[in-house]
Amino acid sequence: MICAQAARMLSRCSIVTIAATLALATSAFATIPYGSAGGPFPGFGPDVIAPNDVGGKEYSHDLDTDDTGALDPQQVIAWDGVGGVVDVADYTGTRPNWTAENDVDALANSGDYAYTQLKEDRAHLIFSFDDTYHTITAAGGVVVSTLPSAGPIALPIGMAGGAGELSYEEATGYGAAASTIGTWAKQAEINGMPLPDDVDAVEVWGPEPPLWDADKYSLDNDIFSGTSIWNASGSTYLPQSVIASAVISLLGPDIDPDLIDLDALMVHDVFGERERWDDGPDGPGDEIIFSIRQIPSAAYPSGFYATGSELFVLNASAPTEFLKHGGHVWDKTYALTSFNIGGDNERAILDINAIEAVGEFAVPEPASMILLAIGAGAMVLVRRKYQATRDAI
Numbered sequence: 183m184i185c186a187q188a189a190r191m192l193s194r195c196s197i198v199t200i201a202a203t204l205a206l207a208t209s210a211f212a213t214i215p216y217g218s219a220g221g222p223f224p225g226f227g228p229d230v231i232a233p234n235d236v237g238g239k240e241y242s243h244d245l246d247t248d249d250t251g252a253l254d255p256q257q258v259i260a261w262d263g264v265g266g267v268v269d270v271a272d273y274t275g276t277r278p279n280w281t282a283e284n285d286v287d288a289l290a291n292s293g294d295y296a297y298t299q300l301k302e303d304r305a306h307l308i309f310s311f312d313d314t315y316h317t318i319t320a321a322g323g324v325v326v327s328t329l330p331s332a333g334p335i336a337l338p339i340g341m342a343g344g345a346g347e348l349s350y351e352e353a354t355g356y357g358a359a360a361s362t363i364g365t366w367a368k369q370a371e372i373n374g375m376p377l378p379d380d381v382d383a384v385e386v387w388g389p390e391p392p393l394w395d396a397d398k399y400s401l402d403n404d405i406f407s408g409t410s411i412w413n414a415s416g417s418t419y420l421p422q423s424v425i426a427s428a429v430i431s432l433l434g435p436d437i438d439p440d441l442i443d444l445d446a447l448m449v450h451d452v453f454g455e456r457e458r459w460d461d462g463p464d465g466p467g468d469e470i471i472f473s474i475r476q477i478p479s480a481a482y483p484s485g486f487y488a489t490g491s492e493l494f495v496l497n498a499s500a501p502t503e504f505l506k507h508g509g510h511v512w513d514k515t516y517a518l519t520s521f522n523i524g525g526d527n528e529r530a531i532l533d534i535n536a537i538e539a540v541g542e543f544a545v546p547e548p549a550s551m552i553l554l555a556i557g558a559g560a561m562v563l564v565r566r567k568y569q570a571t572r573d574a575i
Contacts, residue, residue, distance in 0.1 A: 213375035216268035221544030228356035233367040234263030238388025242286040244380035251376035255283040265374025270394040277416040284401035288447035289385040296539035304355040305539040312533040313345035313380040318485030320527035331379040346378040351508040360509025410444040428502040446473040467498030476533040490533030491517035
């Protein structure tokens, strides 16, 4: 029973067997070597956990780099939360039908922890902003603007992190006011040297290096490959046409669907095969939360078809909807009012670039808990803690 339970608890890390077919990066010596991070499972409460207490954190840069800062398309970096980094996954050469060296645009695990709790407004949302966004001027012109890499960035709803940092929005399920935001991880906590200028993708709650668990990812410019979400094995998980249809169902048809490009991602694959998008047998099926790249458009009074900060919930067996979190709906209206940093009569809307979810504390890894679970029925506690996290996903 104990062995079976431990096997179930460790099943999420089984993705690392893909490493036999993927080229794990030969790690260059990072300026600040990676140190151990926190626990691999989230526990939930009103406070926001510190980054260094969250285990298995991975990120990619806008222009992908290795842990020394050298350009390296499709390289993913593990970070410990105090500045240490090390190369982990590299998706180069894994896709038989698309060999172009596009940069990674989003990361996720098939069974992202805290996904369900995020939708219930009991887990805290973490997110980054793109380093570029569009400003609609008072005269109606469109200007490409640049967001500083370091915050704080003053928003109508509070202070957030810069493009090279991660921000958070507190869950309201524990009494927080709506739209309570702040900076979760600063540049030097993500990568001490060189500092990141644009955190383009993030995945948390995985195993520690050299293992990794980002078995779903997106590349820049989905329309060229026709795929918005790839499996780490190199096959297509969701085509761009499905993402485009989901977005159009909520934002309207007055757009070239080829412009729709997935930009942030969480995955909740709970039916059928992990590498296949499956309907639910008696209701909702596999599901994702995602954002797309910002799309300015003169055809809309706001100047935007999509702000890039709408968060969509796409289910295989249900209509697409906007995420509800932080006491509000993550729709276009919210983004236009909450992420506008423009001056008088301007709309300068920031673009969400990456998303994930955290809790208040980390639950220790199963092996450590089992060693401590001798006598006094402690394995019951292990099982209950695990069930509270995993079965709710």
